[in-house]
Amino acid sequence: xxxxxxxxxxxxxxxxxxxxxxxxxxxxxxxxxxxxxxxxxxxxxxxxxxxxxxxxxxxxxxxxxxxxxxxxxxxxxxxxxxxxxxxxxxxxxxxxxxxxxxxxxxxxxxxxxxxxxxxxxxxxxxxxxxxxxxxxxxxxxxxxxxxxxxxxxxxxxxxxxxxxxxxxxxxxxxxxxxxxxxxxxxxxxxxxxxxxxxxxxxxxxxxxxxxxxxxxxxxxxxxxxxxxxxxxxxxxxxxxxxxxxxxxxxxxxxxxxxx
Amino acid sequence: xxxxxxxxxxxxxxxxxxxxxxxxxxxxxxxxxxxxxxxxxxxxxxxxxxx
Numbered sequence: 001x002x003x004x005x006x007x008x009x010x011x012x013x014x015x016x017x018x019x020x021x022x023x024x025x026x027x028x029x030x031x032x033x034x035x036x037x038x039x040x041x042x043x044x045x046x047x048x049x050x051x052x053x054x055x056x057x058x059x060x061x062x063x064x065x066x067x068x069x070x071x072x073x074x075x076x077x078x079x080x081x082x083x084x085x086x087x088x089x090x091x092x093x094x095x096x097x098x099x100x101x102x103x104x105x106x107x108x109x110x111x112x113x114x115x116x117x118x119x120x121x122x123x124x125x126x127x128x129x130x131x132x133x134x135x136x137x138x139x140x141x142x143x144x145x146x147x148x149x150x151x152x153x154x155x156x157x158x159x160x161x162x163x164x165x166x167x168x169x170x171x172x173x174x175x176x177x178x179x180x181x182x183x184x185x186x187x188x189x190x191x192x193x194x195x196x197x198x199x200x201x202x203x204x205x206x207x208x209x210x211x212x213x214x215x216x217x218x219x220x221x222x223x224x225x226x227x228x229x230x231x232x233x234x235x236x237x238x239x240x241x242x243x244x245x246x247x248x249x250x251x252x253x254x255x256x257x258x259x
Numbered sequence: 260x261x262x263x264x265x266x267x268x269x270x271x272x273x274x275x276x277x278x279x280x281x282x283x284x285x286x287x288x289x290x291x292x293x294x295x296x297x298x299x300x301x302x303x304x305x306x307x308x309x310x
Contacts, residue, residue: 028277032270048262051269058273097280101273108269112262210277217284224291231298 017220020213027206039199048112053199055105057207058098059127064211065095066134066165073158076151085151086226088158089141090218092134094211099131114178122171123179130168133161147229 035053042049068091076084106124107117118124137157144150172181192200296302 024277028274032274036266036270046261048265050266054269054273094280097276101276104272105269108265112265214277214280214284217281217288221284221288221291224288224295228291228294228298231295235298 017213017216020209020216024206024210024213027209031203031206034199035203039195040193042196045113048109051105051109053203055102055109056200057203058105059102060204061207061211062095062099062102062130063165063169064208065091065098066130066162068215069095069134069137069158070162070165073155076155077159082147082151082226085155086219086222087215088155089138090215090222092137092158093218094214096131096134096138098207099127099134103127103131119178121178122175123168123177126164126168126171130161130164133157133164137161147226 031053035050039050039053041047069088072084072088072091075081076088103124106127110119111117137154140157141150141154144153171177172179292302
């Protein structure tokens with residue numbers, strides 16, 4: 001938790017954000033060029049396997065984001081500090097974005113390889129459930145009536161909802177699945193060819209930098225939005241400042257009596 | 260290269276989604292800054308002076 005705290009402080013400066021922004025841009029461009037043009041195609045799947053260099057890192061990023069939501073939610077429940085709530089919601093937003101991308105890219109890959117856009121496979125189904133949990137997390141924040149209650153409820157969902165992350169990862173092992181088993185994070189050595197594995201690891205690094213950049217920017221926006229909400233709340237209400245005439249007050253009382 | 264359409268769609272949508280989210284964050288940031296300035300009359304915290 002201390003490491004996360006230090007990282008948040010370090011990436012909060014304008015200079016660090018600019019460096020991260022450029023690194024993200026250059027890294028994503030390099031991922032596109034290397035993944036599409038340089039790395040050899042897969043012997044069995046052909047060129048469509050190149051989608052793995054964005055699909056797998058997107059899934060990795062979604063898992064990372066939801067792990068950060070979990071850690072920040074635990075930190076909020078323990079300390080009650082609002083900054084952990086800001087970290088959790090920022091990470092949840094980014095996680096939802098990359099979870100949608102994971103499903104979209106998987107579906108694109110599945111059409112030519114599996115012959116279908118979608119199937120109710122355990123990995124796919126548990127991933128949809130994961131997406132719905134965090135869409136629910138973000139929706140919940142819009143209905144809570146006070147900032148502290150909103151932070152408390154969402155922290156509870158952030159902790160409970162995380163249960164699905166290991167279920168998604170283990171779904172290909174626990175149930176009979178069309179989805180392939182893990183090729184990198186698995187017991188024993190990775191089963192990929194050397195240059196493909198290097199490309200995948202490079203994409204992991206680039207997507208992680210993109211996550212750091214988006215988190216830094218989203219946290220800055222979160223602080224500003226909270227400040228703006230605080231400014232709105234501190235404004236005197238128009239009713240309190242408007243001078244009320246005696247006759248108007250009397251007629252209001254009178255109509256109340258008759259109504 | 261085969262299945263080019265799938266690859267263009269995949270890489271294109273990934274890049275576009277990241278750019279669109281970044282743009283949305285900029286929009287929210289500008290809106291919050293405008294609101295703070297309009298209500299308090301002061302520049303929002305973290306704003307850099309215009310040159």
